[in-house]
Amino acid sequence: MTGALAVILLLVGIIAVAKTVRMVPQGFEWTVERFGRYTHTMTPGLHFLVPIMYSVGRKINMMEQVMDVPSQDVITKDNAVVKVDGVVYFQVLDAAKAAYEVAQLEIAILNLVMTNIRTAIGSLDLDESLSKRDEINTKVLHAVDQATHPWGLKVNRIELKDIQPPRDLVDSMARQMKAEREKRANILEAEGFRQAAILKAEGEKQSKILEAEGEREAAFRQAEARERLAEAEAKATEMVSNAIASGNVQAINYFIAQKYIEAFKSLAEAPNQKFVMMPMESAGIIGSLGGIAELAKESLAGASAPRPVAVKQGG
16 A cells, blocks of 8 residues: 555656656747746746646747648639649747637638738739739738738748649640740841841942942043053154154154054954965065164164254354
8 A cells, every 4th residue: 555655656746847847949939827827938948837837838839930832723813713822931929929819820821821812813914923923922921921910920931833824825825925936036037138138239339339449440540541652652653753854754664564563463363363364575564664763763863963053153
């Protein structure tokens, strides 16, 4: 009998010590209740409670938590049905409020997030819902954070993981994107042909301008050469005329030889002339050239001879 009593007392002592000494792990806070009423919150560390009178109420996780938002059907402003899911990041800042201000905290947060997602996407068209994901995230985060503030929570981020439109809309958008890409490709190709045509026309224009400038320069050079040739022929004609006027018969041979050589040159350069008959002796040509040589010698001798000085006689 005494042994059984000792065992009972030992068990009671162990339970009393377990109820008295409490150790809160890091990242958690425990609420303390006295006869079922909240009194204070225990932070991480070692604590002592009076058994029976005080007890642990709720064990609240104070670390940032991640909660998945299940996929749900949402109707957009233009009556398109899309499937949306997401993820929520939240953290408890006040353990007492999170424990006693709301029942089933995670379910309350989840329902609140899903409701605000439907509200945000329902006010947008399908195209806006797909392109303005950051705007939707910000709008939902602001609404949920304000609603959960009385619960001692801080909602840090809400991210929409996937917005999935119906299959027929996806196929329609794919065809639209393909048509748009083909349109841009055709525009770029046409623009390339246009630029090529412009560059080609510019090149032909510059080529014609340069060709015209070259022809003008050549014509100018040819005109200048003809002018100088005419001046030389005029000078030669003047010299020959002066020689004839002074009684030199050899000057006549110059014109005969010149015309003879020009006629023979034209005959020899004719494109349909393969064989030339010469009915005259080549000595005639040599004789004419000799006359030209005699004329040149006499002209040089006359130019080098001293001119006579006229003496005026007195009366």
